[in-house]
Amino acid sequence: MKSTTIRRLAGTTLALAVAGVSLRADISTDQQKRIAEAATVLSEIHSAPDKDVPKDLWDKASCVMVVPGMKKAAFIVGGEYGKGLMSCRQGGGWSAPVFMRVEKGSWGLQIGAQSIDLVLLIMNDRGVEKLLADKVTLGGEASVAGGPVGRDARAATDAQMKAEILSYSRTQGLFAGINLSGGVIRTDADDNLDLYGKTVTPKEVLTGTTIKSPSAAAPFIKALHRQ
Numbered sequence: 001m002k003s004t005t006i007r008r009l010a011g012t013t014l015a016l017a018v019a020g021v022s023l024r025a026d027i028s029t030d031q032q033k034r035i036a037e038a039a040t041v042l043s044e045i046h047s048a049p050d051k052d053v054p055k056d057l058w059d060k061a062s063c064v065m066v067v068p069g070m071k072k073a074a075f076i077v078g079g080e081y082g083k084g085l086m087s088c089r090q091g092g093g094w095s096a097p098v099f100m101r102v103e104k105g106s107w108g109l110q111i112g113a114q115s116i117d118l119v120l121l122i123m124n125d126r127g128v129e130k131l132l133a134d135k136v137t138l139g140g141e142a143s144v145a146g147g148p149v150g151r152d153a154r155a156a157t158d159a160q161m162k163a164e165i166l167s168y169s170r171t172q173g174l175f176a177g178i179n180l181s182g183g184v185i186r187t188d189a190d191d192n193l194d195l196y197g198k199t200v201t202p203k204e205v206l207t208g209t210t211i212k213s214p215s216a217a218a219p220f221i222k223a224l225h226r227q
Contacts, residue, residue, distance in 0.1 A: 031099070031195055035220045037068035038085055041117045041170065042223035051175050053121065053168065054153035058226055061166075063088035063122040063131070063206065065185075066220070067102050070116050082118065083188060085217075087224055088128065088206040094224045095206045096213035099188035099195065102180075117170040118180075121147060127164030131185060132203050138165065139181025146177025 042064075045052050052058075067084030085097040102118065122128050130142045138144040147166030148156040160166060160177075169178040187202050195214060196205075205211045213221055 031191060032216050034068065034083060034099075035085065035097075035217055038066040039219035039223040041066055041068050041119065042220075042226075045119065045170065045175055046223070046226050048175075049151055051149060052151075053119070053166075054148060054150060054156075055226070057121065057123075057147065057153045057156070057166065061089075061121040061123055062125060062128050064224060065100055065118075065120040065122070067100070067118040067120075070102070070118060083191070084118065085220060086120075086122075086131070086206070087221065088122075090207070090209075094213075094221050096211050097217050097220055098202045098205045099191035101186060101188045103184040103186070115171065118178075119168040119170070120180075120185075121166040121168075122164065123166060124164055128206075130164070132201075132206070135184055135186035138167075138183045138185065139179075144180050146179045149176055 049055075058064075063086055065084055065086035067082045070082030081101045081103040083099065083101050085099050087094045087097040089095070122131060127142055130136045136142045142165055143163045144165040144167055145157075145160045145163035147168050148160055149168070165180075167178050167180045168175060170176075189199075192202075192205070193199055195216070196211065200211060
């Protein structure tokens with residue numbers, strides 16, 4: 001009798017474990033796809049230096065955020081948004097990433113494309129601190145400007161050089177600066193909980209030393225190491 005009970009308990013435990021693993025795998029699949037797409041965006045942009053973010057600006061950036069494949073519908077239907085991820089410089093390398101989302105801005109309907117990739121450079125500590133809050137409004141709480149493109153950052157305007165965030169879009173192969181004023185950026189708490197298996201704050205991940213980057217994030221971290 002006792003052995004039968006033990007076998008049943010063992011079977012139940014195994015079934016729950018398998019179910020838990022499967023659920024995590026499903027969630028990880030979605031996140032892995034987003035990570036891979038963000039890495040591809042950076043790799044393709046970096047492959048054309050004359051049409052890339054100027055390297056000296058890239059090297060000065062405190063953090064980089066990539067939102068791949070944002071759909072036009074996300075700007076038309078209230079409550080929809082684009083999802084991406086962000087990493088910050090840390091000890092000569094890049095921190096573990098956090099998932100972020102960009103919500104509807106007044107600039108959305110002016111894009112005129114079915115899908116765009118967004119790349120944001122957070123240029124200083126002030127910009128980082130604002131993004132570490134629950135949410136930040138671009139052009140309001142954080143200054144933002146469309147970034148310059150090319151090999152030489154000396155072509156940047158005064159407004160671009162003073163902005164806390166430089167923003168870029170890529171659509172149909174064209175990579176250019178874009179003004180994201182009116183958009184809202186916030187962390188994606190649910191996806192970060194899934195990725196790390198526990199509740200973590202953006203500050204713990206991006207500026208701390210105890211949170212290690214998950215192996216699933218390796219393609220994105222590798223793409224950040226621009227040559």
